[in-house]
Amino acid sequence: xxxxxxxxxxxxxxxxxxxxxxxxxxxxxxxxxxxxxxxxxxxxxxxxxxxxxxxxxxxxxxxxxxxxxxxxxxxxxxxxxxxxxxxxxxxxxxxxxxxxxxxxxxxxxxxxxxxxxxxxxxxxxxxxxxxxxxxxxxxxxxxxxxxxxxxxxxxxxxxxxxxxxxxxxxxxxxx
Amino acid sequence: xxxxxxxxxxxxxxxxxxxxxxxxxxxxxxxxxxxxxxxxxxxxxxxxxxxxxxxxxxxxxxxxxxxxxxxxxxxxxxxxxxxxxxxxxxxxxxxxxxxxxxxxxxxxxxxxxxxxxxxxxxxxxxxxxxxxxxxxxxxxxxxxxxxxxxxxxxxxxxxxxx
Numbered sequence: 042x043x044x045x046x047x048x049x050x051x052x053x054x055x056x057x058x059x060x061x062x063x064x065x066x067x068x069x070x071x072x073x074x075x076x077x078x079x080x081x082x083x084x085x086x087x088x089x090x091x092x093x094x095x096x097x098x099x100x101x102x103x104x105x106x107x108x109x110x111x112x113x114x115x116x117x118x119x120x121x122x123x124x125x126x127x128x129x130x131x132x133x134x135x136x137x138x139x140x141x142x143x144x145x146x147x148x149x150x151x152x153x154x155x156x157x158x159x160x161x162x163x164x165x166x167x168x169x170x171x172x173x174x175x176x177x178x179x180x181x182x183x184x185x186x187x188x189x190x191x192x193x194x195x196x197x198x199x200x201x202x203x204x205x206x207x208x209x210x211x212x213x214x215x216x
Numbered sequence: 217x218x219x220x221x222x223x224x225x226x227x228x229x230x231x232x233x234x235x236x237x238x239x240x241x242x243x244x245x246x247x248x249x250x251x252x253x254x255x256x257x258x259x260x261x262x263x264x265x266x267x268x269x270x271x272x273x274x275x276x277x278x279x280x281x282x283x284x285x286x287x288x289x290x291x292x293x294x295x296x297x298x299x300x301x302x303x304x305x306x307x308x309x310x311x312x313x314x315x316x317x318x319x320x321x322x323x324x325x326x327x328x329x330x331x332x333x334x335x336x337x338x339x340x341x342x343x344x345x346x347x348x349x350x351x352x353x354x355x356x357x358x359x360x361x362x363x364x365x366x367x368x369x370x371x372x373x374x375x376x377x378x
């Protein structure tokens with residue numbers, strides 16, 4: 042009971058500053074914008090974000106997004122900051138290039154496999170069945186290449202829009 | 217040589233552009249938007265420190281990647297380019313699934329056409345299971361662990377695009 046009471050007291054009346062205020066050596070106010078997202082037991086998270094983005098930029102960004110989005114925003118900033126510290130030249134953009142090339146390779150492999158499947162199926166099955174199978178498999182349902190999402194990301198190295206037509210142009214970065 | 221125009225960074229920061237300005241080679245004065253994005257997201261002094269820590273031949277690529285990240289963050293303040301990573305990982309998973317299904321169908325057809333395939337490929341139970349699988353009813357979106365050995369799911373969520 043005492044332990045429980047003490048635990049409740051420390052969580053309700055905690056004077057422990059958040060990791061950001063500890064790092065910045067300032068008083069952690071009750072309305073500190075960093076406190077919900079930079080707990081004191083994760084000091085490295087804020088240290089990384091501070092090194093790459095700076096405290097005031099992070100604070101401005103958090104003020105620009107809705108409160109329910111701030112946790113995701115902080116986590117994505119922390120991810121980018123850590124990636125940039127590990128790879129000062131490319132940061133997490135390096136991973137994007139690798140993934141884009143991987144997607145291209147898989148798409149080509151899928152096209153080749155579907156072509157093989159067509160050849161086997163044509164030898165084996167009636168034409169009407171083959172057409173319906175291929176309509177599904179080539180992504181006309183479900184948007185296999187993400188076209189239904191309505192989003193695209195440019196290739197980091199030539200700013201081409203990342204859609205199906207430009208993938209072959211944009212896929213080979215200079216990394 | 218006459219006075220040179222200050223680089224985009226020094227124009228924005230309203231300071232004299234020295235001959236050895238670290239930003240000048242990468243932020244020409246005719247593209248002010250590029251530096252303003254980077255400054256907004258990272259801050260000029262952070263960018264300067266990052267560039268100083270790199271050998272000169274790597275600074276061009278570093279600036280390009282910083283510009284890309286900054287633009288992504290301005291476009292999507294919540295996820296930035298981490299959103300692109302999640303999206304691409306999702307694509308990889310879907311494509312791997314589709315490829316596996318197509319390859320399994322080929323194998324199935326091959327087995328139907330060549331019933332006397334060598335038995336070391338699979339045992340009789342596995343052959344029966346494969347031949348009886350109805351690929352037309354497989355769910356379009358199966359949970360499929362990404363084989364990417366590059367990065368883990370950045371936000372520890374299966375997909376951001378529900």
